Amino acid sequence: MATEALGWWGVPLAIAAGMMRGGTPFLFVSLGECLTEKSGKINLGLEGTLLMGAMSAYAISYLTGSPWLGVIAAGLAGVIFGLIHGWLSQQPRVNDVAVGIAMIIFGSGIAFFLGKPFIQPSAPQLATINLGAWSSLPPVQSALQISPLFLLGVAIAPLMHWFFQSTRWGLFIRAVGDSPEAARAMGVSIFKVRMLSVVAGSFLAGIGGASLSLYYPGLWSERVSSGQGLMAVALVIFAHWNPIQCLWASLLFGGAQALGPALQSVGIEQGYYLFNAAPYVLTLLIMIITCSPKRTLSGAPGALGTDT
Amino acid sequence: MSNRKLLHLSRRQVIRGLLATTAFGITARFGTGCSSAEGGGGATDQVTMGFIYVGPKDDYGYNQAHAEGAAGVVESFDWVKIVEEASVPETTAVEESMRSMIDIDGATVLFPTSFGYFDPHILKLAEEYPDVQFFHCGGLYQEGTHPVNVASYFGYIDEAQYIAGIVAAHTSKTGKLGFIGAKPIPQVLRNINSFTLGARSVKPEVTTQAIFTGDWALPVKEAEAANSMADQGIDVLTCHVDSPKVVMETAEKRGIFSSGYHADQTALAPKGYLTGAEWDWTSVYSKIAEDIHAGKNLMDGSIPHILRGGLAEGFWKLSEYGPAVSEQAKQDAEAAKAAFMDGSMVIYNGEIKDNTGAVVVEASQSLKQQDPVLEQMNYLVEGVIGSVAS
Numbered sequence: 108m109a110t111e112a113l114g115w116w117g118v119p120l121a122i123a124a125g126m127m128r129g130g131t132p133f134l135f136v137s138l139g140e141c142l143t144e145k146s147g148k149i150n151l152g153l154e155g156t157l158l159m160g161a162m163s164a165y166a167i168s169y170l171t172g173s174p175w176l177g178v179i180a181a182g183l184a185g186v187i188f189g190l191i192h193g194w195l196s197q198q199p200r201v202n203d204v205a206v207g208i209a210m211i212i213f214g215s216g217i218a219f220f221l222g223k224p225f226i227q228p229s230a231p232q233l234a235t236i237n238l239g240a241w242s243s244l245p246p247v248q249s250a251l252q253i254s255p256l257f258l259l260g261v262a263i264a265p266l267m268h269w270f271f272q273s274t275r276w277g278l279f280i281r282a283v284g285d286s287p288e289a290a291r292a293m294g295v296s297i298f299k300v301r302m303l304s305v306v307a308g309s310f311l312a313g314i315g316g317a318s319l320s321l322y323y324p325g326l327w328s329e330r331v332s333s334g335q336g337l338m339a340v341a342l343v344i345f346a347h348w349n350p351i352q353c354l355w356a357s358l359l360f361g362g363a364q365a366l367g368p369a370l371q372s373v374g375i376e377q378g379y380y381l382f383n384a385a386p387y388v389l390t391l392l393i394m395i396i397t398c399s400p401k402r403t404l405s406g407a408p409g410a411l412g413t414d415t
Numbered sequence: 416m417s418n419r420k421l422l423h424l425s426r427r428q429v430i431r432g433l434l435a436t437t438a439f440g441i442t443a444r445f446g447t448g449c450s451s452a453e454g455g456g457g458a459t460d461q462v463t464m465g466f467i468y469v470g471p472k473d474d475y476g477y478n479q480a481h482a483e484g485a486a487g488v489v490e491s492f493d494w495v496k497i498v499e500e501a502s503v504p505e506t507t508a509v510e511e512s513m514r515s516m517i518d519i520d521g522a523t524v525l526f527p528t529s530f531g532y533f534d535p536h537i538l539k540l541a542e543e544y545p546d547v548q549f550f551h552c553g554g555l556y557q558e559g560t561h562p563v564n565v566a567s568y569f570g571y572i573d574e575a576q577y578i579a580g581i582v583a584a585h586t587s588k589t590g591k592l593g594f595i596g597a598k599p600i601p602q603v604l605r606n607i608n609s610f611t612l613g614a615r616s617v618k619p620e621v622t623t624q625a626i627f628t629g630d631w632a633l634p635v636k637e638a639e640a641a642n643s644m645a646d647q648g649i650d651v652l653t654c655h656v657d658s659p660k661v662v663m664e665t666a667e668k669r670g671i672f673s674s675g676y677h678a679d680q681t682a683l684a685p686k687g688y689l690t691g692a693e694w695d696w697t698s699v700y701s702k703i704a705e706d707i708h709a710g711k712n713l714m715d716g717s718i719p720h721i722l723r724g725g726l727a728e729g730f731w732k733l734s735e736y737g738p739a740v741s742e743q744a745k746q747d748a749e750a751a752k753a754a755f756m757d758g759s760m761v762i763y764n765g766e767i768k769d770n771t772g773a774v775v776v777e778a779s780q781s782l783k784q785q786d787p788v789l790e791q792m793n794y795l796v797e798g799v800i801g802s803v804a805s
Binding site for chain 2: 114117120121124125128129219223226227229245246249250323324325326328329330331333335364365367368369371372373374376377379380383
């Protein structure tokens with residue numbers, strides 16, 4: 108039991124904890140979207156995938172009693188959605204943004220429908236890794252209860268960066284995303300590369316959903332994502348299609364979610380709507396500072412969103 | 416190219432299809448119109464009640480409490496038919512839901528339960544359908560300004576929060592309680608204030624930290640708020656959000672106590688759950704159903720427009736006490752409960768100051784629960800750390 112109050116130290120602690128707790132879904136979805144967009148397709152439907160992942164992880168964890176099976180189920184749900192999106196969005200004269208919006212509605216609808224019986228029961232949660240044993244303060248111990256999924260996400264970010272920069276497969280994806288004609292001349296199947304990228308990206312987004320329902324906040328409800336999937340898609344642009352920067356951006360947004368409640372708990376009572384809007388204000392500011400009238404966004408795949 | 420061939424439809428086929436759909440639509444419409452007119456011959460024989468919830472029906476919270484109430488009515492009377500729709504947002508979507516309940520399902524009594532449904536949605540539909548009666552859960556109805564077929568019902572659940580406050584003050588070791596509210600509206604403020612007054616009635620030095628998340632269902636924000644409060648040494652948490660599940664589970668994870676709201680949440684926090692303020696809508700809905708069955712209605716005033724009640728009227732109940740509640744706490748809580756039952760307890764008994772030091776209830780005043788002044792509450796009493804400004 109916490110017997111001493113942390114006072115103002117609670118704010119940075121809450122933000123740090125929020126980064127690790129709340130940032131995980133952002134991290135997975137933005138990494139998934141980064142992979143997808145590098146191949147030249149946009150998948151807005153990851154919001155639906157995130158919800159579906161959260162629902163299936165919770166349901167499977169509840170039914171089987173094993174949270175890790177839930178995580179796998181969430182990934183598989185993501186794969187199915189990825190297959191649908193990857194196939195549909197590559198049909199002639201089909202717009203991937205429109206398909207993505209349809210997939211948001213489809214995914215959330217299916218998740219709400221199948222998830223009805225799982226709102227009430229409590230499913231077993233993922234075990235956390237406690238890095239705070241050195242501290243005698245319960246708040247610190249609680250803040251350092253880190254989800255293995257978070258560590259996984261942090262490991263995937265540099266790995267994906269290396270994959271894009273230094274491997275042959277990474278080169279194929281970048282080629283398909285930047286210049287599909289060149290890729291075709293190289294003998295690479297555009298359809299297959301994009302399909303695999305979309306499916307892998309959706310898989311990651313599904314895992315992100317598992318983090319929502321099996322770690323933090325740790326339940327299935329229809330409002331559990333409240334737009335985080337869409338926000339993570341936007342994060343990719345903010346991160347200039349760089350996996351390492353996706354990591355920083357996700358941490359930033361995760362931490363910002365904790366700002367409003369943490370400030371209220373130390374007695375800053377006014378303007379919590381404003382603090383809740385802090386991540387968006389920050390995004391706008393960074394976009395304004397980093398934009399330049401002389402060039403387009405650096406790092407954008409050349410064929411992104413075009414009909415090739 | 417082959418795809419296009421497959422999907423190619425001639426103009427004639429398209430027109431035929433459109434005509435068929437329209438014809439089907441019209442006949443289906445006539446069909447339901449006729450059947451409800453036939454069935455409506457003896458209007459008081461069958462009562463169709465429509466319930467609209469803002470979230471899912473089993474959320475351990477506000478909506479579950481209402482859905483249990485609705486299910487209770489169907490069980491008690493065989494002449495009641497209910498139509499329900501869950502997860503309807505507080506937008507024009509609720510108008511469509513109400514319209515289809517009235518036009519297609521033949522509902523004559525509607526219970527749109529969420530606070531934000533009232534203005535402008537219920538008001539608009541009430542003007543359009545003057546024969547349908549709208550009962551809104553909340554305190555927004557005002558005599559004279561709003562249509563005559565609208566009523567508001569709400570319970571003095573802050574009585575239960577007062578008792579929860581007594582239990583919380585007895586159990587807390589740090590003397591710091593936490594309250595997670597959605598928005599600083601009168602009902603939420605009244606719960607926070609009554610909870611605090613109850614706590615301070617047994618231990619005057621106890622404080623309540625209030626945090627507003629900004630909306631009715633924001634699981635991540637609620638978890639963050641609960642964690643932040645635990646970091647600040649708060650050891651009893653309660654809340655007024657649509658689904659208290661996150662708050663209760665987070666409190667249990669952090670090893671602190673919790674006090675429930677809306678429905679029974681004992682199962683979510685077996686160790687730390689103290690007690691909880693639960694709605695008892697079955698008795699309220701049954702009463703309204705019986706009145707309507709007997710031919711009474713809002714339009715001629717035979718059903719009052721403002722339905723209110725506390726423990727004595729069966730609007731709320733307390734959860735079973737948890738394992739951490741001491742004998743002393745139980746005694747004090749039961750004493751307060753008995754006083755609410757016989758009507759001798761007045762929570763807002765002057766002099767009460769707000770947390771800026773201004774007097775909000777004069778020493779000479781004693782505001783009974785029914786006092787409409789309390790429904791316009793816009794302050795937090797002394798002992799609450801927080802502010803009503805957004």
